Amino acid sequence: MRMNLNNSTDYDCLIIGGGLSGLACGITCLSEGLSCAILSSGMSALHFSSGSVDLLGYFPEATVVADPFDALPRFIDMHSEHPYARCGINTIKEALSFFRQEMAKADLPLHENHSRNHFHVTALGTLKPTFFSQQSVFNQEIRSVIDRTPAITIMNIQGFRDFHPGLAAANLKRHKLFSACDIQCAEMHLPEKEKNPSPVHAMRSIDIARLFDTMDPDEIARHITAACPDGDIVGLPAVLGIEHHNAVLDRLREKTGKIIYEVPTLPPSIPGMRLDNALKSRFAAMGGVFIQRETVEKGTIADGRVTSIRTKNQNDTLTAGFYVLSTGSFFSGGLVSRFDHIEEPVFNLSLARSPEARCLGSENFFARQGHAFLSAGVITDEAFHPKTPAGETVENLFCTGAVLSGYNPVNQGCGGGVAVATGYVTGRRIVRDFYAITNQRQGYPDLP
């Protein structure tokens, strides 16, 4: 950790947006010795995510991808505007392995199915192909057990209103993978929960997660066994604690003799919060400064360079050698939909869809082709530099994650992968440019 070399700016790198992509970029910059701050406007979309990281789930159109690295060359050929096409397959691989290593250092080991996709199970009982999952959720190892012991119990915790085992079970049964399974529903009784004397306090996932963090796991194991004496596999809502869920899970598996997995439920997502915690603790441990409540109101661009950004809360002007815009899509406020146009509110960058495009959604919610707003976003050059409305490329500004155009995170199942890969590749580019400018560490390895 050190201060930025160039004392005329506040940081070597300022990142606007503290979600998956911004943090991945920040950690990459810090790992090479740059000074870095992230300005976040509240908590990120990770709190609404499954906590798994998708790479490429569906290609071509709605076909589940088994081996994403096998599919990527053809996918990139067909989608030349996709952020993946600009990262390159080797860099994507490198980004994912860097991300997994960093998360392991933050005590959040991620499950990977030998560089292939695996399914994780949703609260609705559907299956989603994904690349990294937390070790507690349904993954390939559990999937391989199903053929041998086809009895699954989907269990709720009594009084928890954000999970419905009946719905999950009914949908799971319709899937060919589970058609031979005996799927039961059960409800676990957690006496600790009944100590809650207040009728107004709705027990949310977070409250139960805290019980799992503090209760004796052996006692929880007894309650699980009482609710489900016979089944071999138990699916619980994702509430197995935030601080040491892996230890709790191991103990529960050992004590009950059952395979137990978690199903992500409604926000705030516990697996998402674990990922958020792990990323932030890595970022802080490496010397990064994370500002949780600061909105960047405006950025100033002159002669193709960002000269400064203006913050709302502190009402201050900050400067950096490099700027990264990782503000997300419409949901996170990185893109704003007005009555007759869409815009990027910080720098007013050029967008891929014509800003006048009125129709950003499909009439059918589950339409095959998806919704146009999901692929809206900033257009960039090959290095993720955006353009001003006048068509000028902004050299010291990069865009990463959901603010980018050219991909559909839902239809293609690639949101997390794009966030991590574009964050990482941008971090690497900033490091390279930084050392080229400061003439330090000549011969810093170039990007593949």
Added chain:
Amino acid sequence: MIDLDNTSFDRCIKCTVCTAYCPVARVTPLYPGPKYSGPDAERMRIKTPFLADSSLAYCNNCKRCETVCPSGVRITDFISLARSTRLKKHHRIRNFLLSHTDLAGFFTTRLAWPANFLLGLGPVKTVMGLFLNISAKIRFPAYASGRFSGELKAQTRIQKAFGEQVLYFYGCYVNYNFHDLGRDVVAVLNAMNIGVIAPAQKCCGVPLIAAGNLARARKNANANIQNLAAAVKETDQKIVFSSSSCILTVQQDYPELLDMDTSAIDGHIEFITRFLYKKFKAGNLPALKPLNLTAAYHSPCHLERTGGVMYTIEVLRRIPGLQLTLLHSECCGLAGTYGFKKEFDTIAEDIGQPLFRQIRATAPDVVITDCEACKWQIEAHTGLQVLHPISVLAMALAKS
């Protein structure tokens, strides 16, 4: 007529992130959390005021809900307003004593020794607990003899001799309890050839807001705005604050919660570390000697809310030989006067546990934080010395 002054609850998307990070909801089921108490219930309260329920009192005003909210809802404002306008007042004498810091300071600083002796006495604590509902577990911060305002006034000529001046809002804690912090602020600024002038000031009003006495808080706000505005007009200098809660109150609560016109002082208010950071960057860095010290930095909730943590960290990083660990941001629990109230003292203690565990695991020589209440709480529960960032900087000043 329904008052639709703050309809930011319409921006609430019911994501429950605020409640997930609420330190009070974490430790007690008696508090339904900021989402319910704030935007959810406010919709109903504006039509049906009697729906305001006593669980509102549990909010400790840490504002973490607003810090984490992805949608920019002014959650604590709803709770503070509803608490002051719609709840029946309890513990009136206790709340009067805890929130009228200027009045208490007026007497105790004249009789500091007997006051500290009495407040530390077991039987007195028992009586305060029984009749006033003031926690017997808590140790009152010691009162100082005399006031900082007088001490600084006596130096006016010396301070005016410096190349430039800055206005200092020292706040009640420096004025009545802990002159040393004020002296450190003066020492650091003087070492940078900046003189320190104190404009007339009252308590910022944060304990009054916490006690639900918004009318009285407005009176203090009005006096402060007038005094500070007059000083700004006369000198055109910045007003620096060394307490993170005072500045949050003046900067955000005056205009938003108390509906005051702060335009005369807007743009002139700065937290001391931001002021120093800008000066350091412009090249005015005092001569510093290396400190051989390991420190853990705890960011106070109210500094998190104003986005000011960055400046403190960067100022601390310029101190040579200071080994700094940044603690994961957690509420210490005391929350100003909250932990002094008997009905909340156990909650306050429970809230702080994760922070205390972190500090013990880090095992630093000292803890650094910008907030006086955090300081009392961390010192009481970890036994470690807790210093203000400016005091650490003052320690590192090379004696000339």
